[in-house]
Each structure stands twice: as structure tokens, then as C-alpha cells.
Amino acid sequence: MKKAFVLIVLFVLPIVAYLFFASGIHNFGQLPIITENISDVSAVDSAVTFKDKITILGFLGNNVDFKKGNALNLNQKIYKDFHKFDDFQFVMMMPKGTETNVETLKKELSELVEIDKWKFVFGDPNQIQFIFSSLKTDLKLDExxxxxxVFIIDKDSALRGRNQDEExxxxxxxxxxxxxxxTNKMIDDVRILLAEYRRALKKNNKIEKSDG
Structure with a gap:
């Protein structure tokens, strides 16, 4: 019995503790705000906005075929699981002139799932760089x-990410x-942000009921 107890203490309890705290992160944590007041994509296309949307923002560039694998990965690993949320969208910034190639890409994406929340915004180089620069990251667009x-933008047009990762x-x-x-990072962060908004909605509903 003593040996069994020792084994439980050494091996089982640490696993249980890890699962408890990992669950706590997802249930109660908030995704850090990295940059506030991102320039709204509506400045490029008035039909699309970051306002009141949870947005996955990407920049596929001129060579759509070369970046097609990235879009398919996102479609499979992120979009497929979250596209049913009303306020969720994908926004891809595209250089003008890529419209035909984007239509081909959209056909491939639609083979997996309904892609009504994939938004492709076409702009000139200055417009694309303007939106990207407003993220204020340590990354750069290529030629x-x-x-x-890709970047997670919240409903208040703020960039969400991680202040300090494992590295x-x-x-x-x-x-x-x-x-x-x-799979191991981004999907968790999207879940945390969605949970954050769900908690806020429940809290507001409780306040409204108590006021009534």
C-alpha cells in the first residue's frame, strides 16, 4: 500500500495538477492585448470591417498559388472549427490583380466547408502595408x-497574442x-478569446436580468 501511495504522489498527482491548471487557463484566462487600435480594413474595402468581429487576418501576397498551402492549413485547422460562431471571420489582404487566382483558391477552400466567412480584400501595396504596419509587430511583409x-484581431480592433511564450x-x-x-498554439488562443467573449456575454445577461 505504501508503494502504491508513493507512486500516486510521484506520478498521478502532477498529471492531475497539470490538467487542472491547463483547464483553468482556457476557462478563466484572457488573451493578452499586444497592439491596440489596428487600422480598420474598412479603409480599403467598406464592405469589410474588424469592428465587432473576431478576425483572423492574413496577407497572402501576389503569388496566391505559392501561399495556397497556408490557406488550406488555416481552413482545415482553424476555420473549420470556428466558422459557425456568428462574429468570427477570416480576412485576407490581397494585392489588386490577384482576383482570378483568389477565385480558384476559394473553390478549393469550399471543398471542405462553407467559406462565407472568408473575406478577401484587394488593395494597392500602400494600403496593404498600411494595415500591416498598424499591427506594430517585429515581422515584415516580403517583396x-x-x-x-496570421494574426488574431479582437472586436475592438486590437491585436491579441502572447506576451511571453515558452521561448x-x-x-x-x-x-x-x-x-x-x-494545432498546438493558435487553436488554443482562439478558444481563449471566444471564451472571454462568452463570459462577458453571460455577465451582461445576468446584469440585464437583475436590472429587470
Whole structure:
């Protein structure tokens, strides 16, 4: 019995503690605000806005075929699980002239799931750089106005990320070329943000009922 007790203390309790605290992060944590007041995409396309939306923002650039794998990864690992939330959307900033290639990409994306919340916004290089620069990250767009990284923007047009990751670095965005990063990091952060808004909604509903 003593040996069994020792084994439980050494091996089982640490696992239980880890699961408890990991669950606490997702149930009660908040995703840090990295940059406030991101320039609204409505400045480029009046039909699309960050306001009151949870947005996954990406920059696919001129070479759509080259970045197609990134879009498919995001569609499979992130969009498919969250697109049914009313306030959720994907916004991809695209250089003007890529419209035909984007239509081809949309057909491929739609083979997996309904893509009504994929928004493609076409702008000139200055407009694309303007939106990207407002994120205030340590990343850069390449010569095709693209980056493999995608960014989580909240309903108040603020960039959400991680102040300090396992490598003790600020995480501004997530590398869409890495399925592991999307699965192990980004999906968790989207869940945390959605849970944050659900808690706020429940709290507001309780206040309204008590006032009534």
C-alpha cells in the first residue's frame, strides 16, 4: 500500500495538477492585448470591417498559388472549427490583380466547408502595408506583400497574442506553414478569446436580468 501511495504522489498527482491548471487557463484566462487600435480594413474595402468581429487576418501576397498551402492549413485547422460562431471571420489582404487566382483558391477552400466567412480584400501595396504596419509587430511583409503569419484581431480592433511564450518571446502571430503551430498554439488562443467573449456575454445577461 505504501508503494502504491508513493507512486500516486510521484506520478498521478502532477498529471492531475497539470490538467487542472491547463483547464483553468482556457476557462478563466484572457488573451493578452499586444497592439491596440489596428487600422480598420474598412479603409480599403467598406464592405469589410474588424469592428465587432473576431478576425483572423492574413496577407497572402501576389503569388496566391505559392501561399495556397497556408490557406488550406488555416481552413482545415482553424476555420473549420470556428466558422459557425456568428462574429468570427477570416480576412485576407490581397494585392489588386490577384482576383482570378483568389477565385480558384476559394473553390478549393469550399471543398471542405462553407467559406462565407472568408473575406478577401484587394488593395494597392500602400494600403496593404498600411494595415500591416498598424499591427506594430517585429515581422515584415516580403517583396510580394505576403507573410506566412496570421494574426488574431479582437472586436475592438486590437491585436491579441502572447506576451511571453515558452521561448520567452512575444508572439504576435502564427505561422500558417506549420500545422503543429496552428494545432498546438493558435487553436488554443482562439478558444481563449471566444471564451472571454462568452463570459462577458453571460455577465451582461445576468446584469440585464437583475436590472429587470
Amino acid at each position: 510580394n506583400y505576403s507573410t506566412p503569419y 520567452h518571446e512575444t508572439i504576435y502571430g502564427f505561422d500558417a506553414t506549420s500545422v503543429a503551430e496552428l
